[in-house]
Amino acid sequence: MNAPDNNQEPANAPWDPVFLESRREALVILLLWVAALLWAVPYCYLNGFPETFVAEEFSTVWGIPSWLFWGIAVPWLLADVFTLWFCFFYMKDGDLGEEAPVESQESV
Amino acid sequence: MSLPPIFNIPFLAEAGGVSPALFTFLGYTAAVFSLAVIANYLRKDGNFLSEYFLGNRGLGVWAFALTFAATSASGGSFTGFPSKIYSHGWILGLWIGSYIIFPICTMGFIGKRLNQVARRSGAITVPDVIRDRFRSAGFGLLAVALIVFFMSFNLIAQFKAGSLMLKTLLSGVGVFESGVTFLRDSIGGSVDPAYLLCLCGFGLAVIAYTTYGGFQAVVWTDVMQGIVMVLGVIIMLPLALYLVGKDAPEGVGSLEYATSRMVDMSPPRRGAAVFQPGGPEGNSAPLGEGSWIRIPGSDEGAEARLFKVIPKLALEERLRKRGEPWVAVLEITSPGDRSQVIENQGDRVRSDFILEDLELQGYAYGAEDGRKGVYVTGPGPSPSSDAGFLPLSLVISFFFMWAISGSGQPASMVRLMAFNNTVTLRRSIFTVAVYYSLIYFPLVIIFCCARVLMPGMDAESDRIMPAMAVFLTENVGAGWLAGLLIAAPFAAVMSTVDSFLLMISSGLVRDIYQRNINPEASELRLKRLSYLFTLLVGGAALLGAVNPPQFLQDIIVYTGSGLAACFLAPVVYAIYWPRSNVEGCMAGMLGGFISHLSMYVGGIFANGSFFRPYRLMDFDPIIVGLLVSFLAGYLVTLRTPPPPEDLVRKYFYKPEASTGA
Numbered sequence: 001m002n003a004p005d006n007n008q009e010p011a012n013a014p015w016d017p018v019f020l021e022s023r024r025e026a027l028v029i030l031l032l033w034v035a036a037l038l039w040a041v042p043y044c045y046l047n048g049f050p051e052t053f054v055a056e057e058f059s060t061v062w063g064i065p066s067w068l069f070w071g072i073a074v075p076w077l078l079a080d081v082f083t084l085w086f087c088f089f090y091m092k093d094g095d096l097g098e099e100a101p102v103e104s105q106e107s108v
Numbered sequence: 109m110s111l112p113p114i115f116n117i118p119f120l121a122e123a124g125g126v127s128p129a130l131f132t133f134l135g136y137t138a139a140v141f142s143l144a145v146i147a148n149y150l151r152k153d154g155n156f157l158s159e160y161f162l163g164n165r166g167l168g169v170w171a172f173a174l175t176f177a178a179t180s181a182s183g184g185s186f187t188g189f190p191s192k193i194y195s196h197g198w199i200l201g202l203w204i205g206s207y208i209i210f211p212i213c214t215m216g217f218i219g220k221r222l223n224q225v226a227r228r229s230g231a232i233t234v235p236d237v238i239r240d241r242f243r244s245a246g247f248g249l250l251a252v253a254l255i256v257f258f259m260s261f262n263l264i265a266q267f268k269a270g271s272l273m274l275k276t277l278l279s280g281v282g283v284f285e286s287g288v289t290f291l292r293d294s295i296g297g298s299v300d301p302a303y304l305l306c307l308c309g310f311g312l313a314v315i316a317y318t319t320y321g322g323f324q325a326v327v328w329t330d331v332m333q334g335i336v337m338v339l340g341v342i343i344m345l346p347l348a349l350y351l352v353g354k355d356a357p358e359g360v361g362s363l364e365y366a367t368s369r370m371v372d373m374s375p376p377r378r379g380a381a382v383f384q385p386g387g388p389e390g391n392s393a394p395l396g397e398g399s400w401i402r403i404p405g406s407d408e409g410a411e412a413r414l415f416k417v418i419p420k421l422a423l424e425e426r427l428r429k430r431g432e433p434w435v436a437v438l439e440i441t442s443p444g445d446r447s448q449v450i451e452n453q454g455d456r457v458r459s460d461f462i463l464e465d466l467e468l469q470g471y472a473y474g475a476e477d478g479r480k481g482v483y484v485t486g487p488g489p490s491p492s493s494d495a496g497f498l499p500l501s502l503v504i505s506f507f508f509m510w511a512i513s514g515s516g517q518p519a520s521m522v523r524l525m526a527f528n529n530t531v532t533l534r535r536s537i538f539t540v541a542v543y544y545s546l547i548y549f550p551l552v553i554i555f556c557c558a559r560v561l562m563p564g565m566d567a568e569s570d571r572i573m574p575a576m577a578v579f580l581t582e583n584v585g586a587g588w589l590a591g592l593l594i595a596a597p598f599a600a601v602m603s604t605v606d607s608f609l610l611m612i613s614s615g616l617v618r619d620i621y622q623r624n625i626n627p628e629a630s631e632l633r634l635k636r637l638s639y640l641f642t643l644l645v646g647g648a649a650l651l652g653a654v655n656p657p658q659f660l661q662d663i664i665v666y667t668g669s670g671l672a673a674c675f676l677a678p679v680v681y682a683i684y685w686p687r688s689n690v691e692g693c694m695a696g697m698l699g700g701f702i703s704h705l706s707m708y709v710g711g712i713f714a715n716g717s718f719f720r721p722y723r724l725m726d727f728d729p730i731i732v733g734l735l736v737s738f739l740a741g742y743l744v745t746l747r748t749p750p751p752p753e754d755l756v757r758k759y760f761y762k763p764e765a766s767t768g769a
Binding site for chain 1: 198199201202205206207208209211212213216217218220221223224227228361362363364365366367371479480481482484485486487500503504507511512529530531533534535537538541542545549553683684760761762763
């Protein structure tokens with residue numbers, strides 16, 4: 001990722017690594033939210049909102065309506081697997097720094 | 109999710125579950141107080157405010173994960189949410205769709221970086237972060253004002269929710285009823301004495317342990333409350349599946365059978381009816397609320413009709429105004445449900461009445477003659493909206509509502525400032541993900557089963573959670589378990605209330621007094637003020653809840669979404685965008701506040717009520733608020749001067765680089 005855009009800063013500014021990593025991780029999370037939205041909402045809407053209900057066409061998986069099973073339940077499981085990967089293999093540890101003494105706070 | 113209950117029926121007394129309820133409450137309260145005492149005893153030396161309001165940024169995995177989860181899951185998760193599942197069916201699985209990614213969004217999106225920025229500035233509260241990050245006292249005060257404004261209303265609503273739950277829990281208990289009688293004689297009929305007694309009990313308990321123990325007490329009670337909540341669900345799920353599957357044909361699974369029953373369900377009708385005694389002597393016992401009446405079909409071979417007497421409040425105004433001999437009724441319309449009621453109620457279904465007059469109203473969506481599948485498909489039945497319960501625009505709105513607006517809650521942000529290191533954050537996100545998976549989808553399953561097992565609760569669906577707890581435990585011969593299950597929603601409300609209480613008092617002591625009025629205040633003075641303000645804020649909320657506003661659920665939704673519209677964009681810009689400045693972020697905060705508020709004010713003109721907001725293109729006000737907030741913040745930032753260089757260095761550069769600057 002390129003250095004953040006701040007027109008005051010030199011191109012080789014020593015950005016804090018925790019800031020850069022957090023921003024990259026936030027972007028991944030935002031993409032995950034978009035992906036979840038793009039899967040769950042259209043899938044459920046197209047399969048779970050019939051104009052007229054036909055009992056023979058309605059199906060379930062383990063008792064859960066299949067539109068909800070594939071639209072929400074399975075993605076929920078996948079999201080947990082993604083969270084596992086994200087937390088233990090992608091997200092970086094970083095030094096968050098020591099607590100700044102209260103006395104050092106700037107008076108405004 | 110924040111949807112509180114309206115309870116007033118002494119079901120525990122009916123079900124004979126008096127002792128477990130009382131013991132649960134007493135044991136639960138004792139445990140909460142013990143934890144507060146331990147927390148106070150273990151409080152470390154050092155900066156009092158940091159310890160009292162933030163726990164010295166020392167939370168480990170379990171404490172952090174469970175306090176975050178319990179605070180986010182307010183009372184609504186165990187009251188309003190089950191009520192909605194019962195009322196609208198499987199569509200609620202989609203209503204909470206963005207919970208699949210809720211933990212990673214709300215904790216991971218800003219958690220690590222917010223914690224770092226808070227450390228660099230030494231911030232204890234959210235307004236603290238904003239004030240220091242932008243070096244602007246005015247911006248900090250604006251943030252405090254918005255937090256105090258929104259959270260005070262929310263606190264009053266949550267106090268009412270907690271008190272109503274306690275009232276349900278204790279109804280029918282001898283000692284409690286004596287207290288109610290005594291209070292009724294003392295204060296007259298201006299306020300419901302049972303509610304007042306519960307408000308005092310609930311309010312004083314929460315205020316006491318929060319004031320005494322501060323953040324650590326809130327965290328440790330949250331941990332216990334979080335465990336109680338998940339235990340409640342884990343116990344209820346197999347019981348519900350077992351009972352619903354008892355009548356299933358061989359080879360058909362329990363849930364499959366429940367869903368097949370739901371396919372045939374049609375929404376009930378509500379209305380007013382006149383019944384005349386039809387007993388042998390014409391002197392049948394009077395009908396009370398909750399009575400079931402069976403009326404034979406008018407033609408030969410026609411199915412009998414089944415009615416339940418319900419509270420008049422459940423009717424629309426026109427029908428509600430009808431006096432004697434009219435009673436409010438709910439008519440069960442599905443044959444399967446009628447059989448289930450007769451199986452559940454047995455001899456208690458009355459047949460000694462004649463139906464003399466009747467006026468019924470069907471659902472606005474889902475009640476068409478012969479229509480099937482309305483409880484197993486979208487948009488779900490709705491009594492009031494002809495677009496159904498969850499049309500597409502609201503599906504999208506709720507996807508924003510939970511995951512995105514959840515990231516913008518100041519009460520969650522404070523917790524994100526409190527963990528001790530990034531390892532804790534990583535492990536906690538995953539822990540909360542598993543925790544929420546164990547709670548929310550199972551709740552959908554449990555209360556879909558409730559729809560099959562306990563038909564006829566539509567008019568009082570807010571008490572479906574405790575009613576289901578009693579039903580399940582009584583039917584498997586373990587009535588003592590009911591108390592434990594009912595403690596789950598109580599725990600959920602308590603864990604939200606205590607956090608909000610501390611948010612408001614920290615805003616007053618830290619953000620207004622210490623940082624603006626008396627920066628040189630001594631440790632002892634700050635300590636006394638913290639106790640005093642927590643006590644005063646709690647006391648004021650308690651007084652406010654004596655005559656609480658009517659629109660309880662709506663207030664909670666308004667304040668939750670309003671806080672997100674105000675805080676998410678400024679905080680995201682503050683921590684991720686070095687170019688962001690005070691003008692831009694203030695514009696974002698005010699833009700979010702005003703646009704969100706204007707949708708509600710628009711509701712007064714468009715829909716006749718502040719709490720029925722105007723929906724631009726059918727979307728919820730939260731979407732308008734967030735869009736305006738992000739857009740205003742971005743555009744104003746670009747059109748105003750960049751922030752001071754040393755401020756950017758302090759918060760965005762490596763520490764050694766910033767000190768060298």
